[in-house]
Amino acid sequence: MSLAPGTAPLHWEGGGTSRIPFAVYTDEELHRKELERFFYRGHWCYVGLEAEIPEPGDFKRSVVGERSVIMVRGATGEIHVVENVCAHRGMQFCRERHGKKKEFVCPYHQWSYALNGALQGVPFRRGVRQDGKVNGGMPADFDPKDHGLRQLRVARRGGVVFASFDPAVESLEDYMGPTILRYFDRLFNGRQLKILGYNRQRIPGNWKLMQENIKDPYHPGLLHTWFVTFGLWRADNKAELRMDAHHRHAAMISTRGNALKADTEVAQVSSFKQSMQLHDPRFLDIVPEPWWGGPTAVMTTLFPSVIFQQQVNSVSTRHIQPDGHGAFDFVWTHFGFADDTPEMTQRRLRQANLFGPAGFVSADDGEVIEFSQQGFEQKPSHRALAELGGREVGETEHMVTETLIRGMYEYWRKVMEA
Numbered sequence: 001m002s003l004a005p006g007t008a009p010l011h012w013e014g015g016g017t018s019r020i021p022f023a024v025y026t027d028e029e030l031h032r033k034e035l036e037r038f039f040y041r042g043h044w045c046y047v048g049l050e051a052e053i054p055e056p057g058d059f060k061r062s063v064v065g066e067r068s069v070i071m072v073r074g075a076t077g078e079i080h081v082v083e084n085v086c087a088h089r090g091m092q093f094c095r096e097r098h099g100k101k102k103e104f105v106c107p108y109h110q111w112s113y114a115l116n117g118a119l120q121g122v123p124f125r126r127g128v129r130q131d132g133k134v135n136g137g138m139p140a141d142f143d144p145k146d147h148g149l150r151q152l153r154v155a156r157r158g159g160v161v162f163a164s165f166d167p168a169v170e171s172l173e174d175y176m177g178p179t180i181l182r183y184f185d186r187l188f189n190g191r192q193l194k195i196l197g198y199n200r201q202r203i204p205g206n207w208k209l210m211q212e213n214i215k216d217p218y219h220p221g222l223l224h225t226w227f228v229t230f231g232l233w234r235a236d237n238k239a240e241l242r243m244d245a246h247h248r249h250a251a252m253i254s255t256r257g258n259a260l261k262a263d264t265e266v267a268q269v270s271s272f273k274q275s276m277q278l279h280d281p282r283f284l285d286i287v288p289e290p291w292w293g294g295p296t297a298v299m300t301t302l303f304p305s306v307i308f309q310q311q312v313n314s315v316s317t318r319h320i321q322p323d324g325h326g327a328f329d330f331v332w333t334h335f336g337f338a339d340d341t342p343e344m345t346q347r348r349l350r351q352a353n354l355f356g357p358a359g360f361v362s363a364d365d366g367e368v369i370e371f372s373q374q375g376f377e378q379k380p381s382h383r384a385l386a387e388l389g390g391r392e393v394g395e396t397e398h399m400v401t402e403t404l405i406r407g408m409y410e411y412w413r414k415v416m417e418a
């Protein structure tokens with residue numbers, strides 16, 4: 001294993017990935033290596049949705065790993081992603097989250113860039129004429145073509161935009177693999193998307209914990225009492241867990257039982273309360289949509305940067321933006337489809353109350369991630385146990401397993417130990 005100086009070798013008890021050393025969440029060197037190997041090399045990262053920048057000149061400031069980038073629509077509808085670092089003296093010149101521009105101008109010394117990042121103008125490039133002579137200016141061999149903004153590779157599919165700092169990255173389709181691509185295309189099947197709104201939250205925990213949270217299909221029925229209280233979660237929900245060939249991405253596919261009432265199965269879960277009713281039952285006014293094709297919820301984790309959520313009528317992207325080993329920003333983009341009826345738009349917005357930083361359900365996830373990180377920092381030489389369903393990695397037809405987490409760390413080890 002190649003390790004940065006000063007980093008103690010990680011000890012994986014049992015040799016597999018069912019016992020995860022806490023150091024993977026607490027070691028700053030490992031964190032920097034993860035950024036290099038997962039976010040900046042060989043992977044596609046989510047940057048946004050095309051619907052966020054419909055017109056030429058529309059831009060959105062986004063993030064790849066810990067690097068600030070700008071996703072912008074060019075004059076002929078193409079999409080560029082450029083690094084938000086001025087080619088002059090390095091300022092992160094773009095401060096707005098969204099906007100519309102004809103060009104980017106760095107405020108410090110007014111270098112200006114075309115929307116594709118090409119350098120256009122440099123004040124005083126040819127110096128300043130004073131008392132009959134020219135003072136200053138850039139050297140004669142200064143060529144603007146060598147001093148544009150760094151351009152990332154861009155891939156678009158179904159209205160979703162990905163970027164990569166790695167010019168040699170494989171195609172987006174190969175990156176997802178056929179299994180995950182099928183679930184991606186189910187949600188993003190070419191319909192025009194409509195942005196409904198954003199949530200942003202900072203979670204004081206390691207970024208991988210959010211991937212783990214969505215690769216952990218059995219905690220909802222235990223942690224999320226809201227789900228159970230109102231009879232939404234049933235131990236007998238039909239479920240499938242699927243992965244790509246590398247085990248880095250996953251899809252958690254579930255189909256709700258028809259009956260929402262108590263039965264013996266649900267009644268065994270202590271927080272189910274048949275007598276409790278929602279004050280406003282419209283939060284659960286669920287209307288099946290043809291494109292679901294059966295499953296009522298599909299949660300897709302695309303490693304390392306994003307989660308695609310379909311939970312009944314609520315659909316969103318959840319962007320993971322690391323900031324050091326012990327924190328990340330989590331940005332939710334709630335969307336719908338341009339041909340939704342006004343009632344469906346309202347329904348999606350109401351159901352979005354389950355999600356986001358203060359969501360009836362998701363608030364719990366932010367907290368357990370924070371408290372997990374606290375446990376790791378307290379006891380950094382210990383390890384987590386992910387042995388539900390065995391110690392192996394494989395797809396299953398049920399949810400009572402931590403196999404997707406083991407799969408993710410199998411991939412993590414392969415890349416980090418190479």
Ligand code: FES
Binds near residue numbers: 087088090093111
């Ligand atoms: S740092 Fe941007 S123009 Fe000087």
Ligand SMILES: [Fe+2]
Binds near residue numbers: 213362
């Ligand atoms: Fe959860």
